[in-house]
Amino acid sequence: MxxxxxxxxxxxxxxxxxxxxxxxxxxxxxxxxxxxxxxxxxxxxxxxxxxxxxxAGVSVAGARKVLATLDEPPDEVADLLGAAHAAVAPQGEDEIPLDDARRLAERLGFRPGGCETERIADVARALDALDRAGFVIPPDVMTAYLEGVKTIATAEIAGVPVDTPEEAVRYVVLGTALAEPLLLALRRMAEQIAAAERFPSGT
Amino acid sequence: MxxxxxxxxxxxxxxxxxxxxxxxxxxxxxxxxxxxxxxxxxxxxxxxxxxxxxxAGVSVAGARKVLATLDEPPDEVADLLGAAHAAVAPQGEDEIPLDDARRLAERLGFRPGGCETERIADVARALDALDRAGFVIPPDVMTAYLEGVKTIATAEIAGVPVDTPEEAVRYVVLGTALAEPLLLALRRMAEQIAAAERFPSGT
DNA sequence: TAATTTAGATAGTGGAACTATCTAATGATC
DNA sequence: GATCATTAGATAGTTCCACTATCTAAATTA
Incomplete structure (x- = not known):
């Protein structure tokens, strides 16, 4: 053609x-x-x-990285995931305290070596941004965040197809990037549904 | 000053x-x-x-809407949430099939009137994008997405402070926009932790 | 009095993601 | 085989966005 x-x-x-x-x-x-x-x-x-x-909001440079990972995937699943995440996650250079983020990682079942520092830094940056805005996430809500993402991530990883490597690569790499807008949209929808239940139309 | x-x-x-x-x-x-x-x-x-x-990735125009909502909040919580979501959600004009998204809404406990169509359209757009890329989310994973966002959204709505309206407004409006990067970062971290458990360093 | 600061207006910058134009070579068609 | 459309590759231009810079006249501060 x-x-x-x-x-x-x-x-x-x-x-x-x-x-x-x-x-x-x-x-x-x-x-x-x-x-x-x-x-x-x-x-x-x-x-x-x-x-x-x-x-989905990925930049052209980011898309190039995602596609490069698709074309020449690392052998280990951890590296594959790392490459997909690196292509999609916002990056920042500045030093930020990682302690709070590390604590959250532990609550998610983190064990040394079980997750690259760069992902912890992502979380730390997000926490820092919230903090700079003076916004505090209530402990119960944070607990729910951890539970929710754990449910999501566990199912995603359990869903990695192991039949053929190509399928696994495609699933991991594209799933990382393409599911983000869906998750955010589902969250918004779920919030409205939950709000309709708690505040039934009258404040 | x-x-x-x-x-x-x-x-x-x-x-x-x-x-x-x-x-x-x-x-x-x-x-x-x-x-x-x-x-x-x-x-x-x-x-x-x-x-x-x-x-957090909100455009200046979006931020203006968010702040306008903060300054002149609607009385009803549902409207408040709607305004916050409208300011943050990506918007598209084109017609897309809403059926699949509606089914997901029902699985989240949707009842007519419990959620604006615009949020269903958001989900529909995200599903459509996945579809156009030829990416299929396994049913089990989608189920986990629903469970995860339900956990998250329920806790968020339960956490809306009811003491003073100002607090509630700030919580809803800023929480909508500012928690997004945190949730995505937490998901990535949780994925790596789950992957380390399932694939212990050797494919 | 002289130096600094400011509001408000206007214009310029740099990056990102396209979009357009041009040339020479091909391929398709009459 | 002449003509017309199509293409690769190169280069340049466009649009939008989020700033960033400059300028003027007025006011403050030293």
């Missing part, structure tokens, strides 16, 4: 496809001459994934 | 403060003459909240 058809199939403008090619998000097609190349179904699928990532 | 001091106290550059004033995120100070105004502690606190929102 040629560029025009790829564009039509995937619903992505030609200049944008060229941009993704330049940025290394989409592999080159098979060259048939100096000014022609042709593309296959894998390109269509890849384009759909790119759009999904970008729509 | 004058502009320079406000800037120093809040750690925000003067031009940025002026920008926030222009954009209506920060209320004007009390004018003492044609070229002077002075600011109070409320301005410092407000600036910290603005920075926290922006750091």
């Amino acid at each position: 040629r560029m025009a058809e790829l564009s039509a199939e995937a619903g992505v403008p030609v200049p944008t496809i060229k941009y993704y090619l330049r940025e290394g998000l989409l592999p080159q097609g098979v060259r048939t001459s100096a000014t022609q190349a042709h593309y296959g179904d894998s390109h269509i699928r890849r384009l759909r994934v790119i759009r999904a990532l970008v729509d | 004058r502009m320079a001091e406000l800037s120093a106290e809040a750690g925000v550059p003067v031009p940025t403060i002026k920008y926030y004033l222009r954009e209506g995120l920060l209320p004007q100070g009390v004018r003492t003459s044609a070229t002077q105004a002075h600011y109070g502690d409320s301005h410092i606190r407000r600036l910290r909240v603005i920075r926290a929102l922006v750091d």
